Amino acid sequence: MDEQLKKTPLVCVVGPTASGKSSLAVKLAQKLSGEIISADSMQIYEYMNIGTAKPTAAEMCGIPHHLIDFIPPDKLFTVADYVKLARQKINEVTKQNKLPILTGGTGLYISSVADNIIFSESPSNTKLRAELKAISDEQGNEFMWNMLNEIDPILAKTLHPNNSGRVLRGIEIYKLTGTTMTEHKRLSRLRESPYKLCMLGLNFKNRETLYARIDARVDAMISLGLVDEVRELIKMGYSKTSVQAIGYKEFFDYLNGKCSLQEAVDCVKQETRKYAKRQLTWFRRDERINWIYVDEFEDNDLILQEALKLINKNTGGI
């Protein structure tokens, strides 16, 4: 019990894209004297504003937002980097007697912070990775999987041979550290979470409603000048990270004259829906999440009330 009292309160607002996380988080911050720490793998980048739905100054309503818009789009950024920064921000916010509110749709980032995953230090590995990639290209996925199965059968069993990225990573981490991924995972979870968590998840009873919101939002992004934003990024020479961001990569073909604007827009909508579905798959398995079904409430105020109620119930008051 005393242990519980010592823990740092941390509210998490999760859910699929376009479910209203940002807006709810801001309102919670206003009510509970909080600050927002973003958990979004794309909003971290500068110049990618419209397409990542980065909150505008107006939308922030004066609430401080951390871990948004702070690194150039071509910089490599990993979960480990994120967790480090997020922990730091949570501490800073807490020290000011403010409530940290972790908000975002990147499940891996959220979980890693919430579960207090300790990522081991590992040296730069691009060379080894390239070597493994070369072998893989030559010998094939099965071969690499068998190699992994020799060194870390537990991990191998959970991976499909076609998932070469992970298979290679499993081999790589062993060659690099002499310790298997399975062991790394065990070690990463030894320290108990310092947070008193309250996780809120936004979802929809009717999936169609979510998809309609996604479509509408993509259309809105276009009106706001998303295509010009993509043009600018390319002009600045940034096409590496944006290559994998939905709402950016789809416009490359359009800008190269390979498809119509409408086709590109439809593609963005489609990809965003699939992304939302994947996000739900990720979050659904986290039993700590208290789900709020957005389409069961008449307006945002009622959603806020529900969220406050859940926070109260789960933390005994903050």
Next chain:
RNA sequence: GGCGCCAUAGCCAAGCGGUAAGGCAGAGGUCUGCAAAACCUUUAUCCCCGAUUCGAUUUCGGGUGGCGCCU
């Protein structure tokens, strides 16, 4: 009115006398260092009726629907 073509899953689409590829969409899932990424699983009895046949989605006849052309 005549001639020709087509009819396979929500969509696109292959196929064959022995009980139907693939792609997309949809649904479900995996997840520890680029995660808005990567990967996995999953969905039909072939327009209707008759005939031939051991057996028809596949052949033949008729119907219905659609497309094209002609008068």
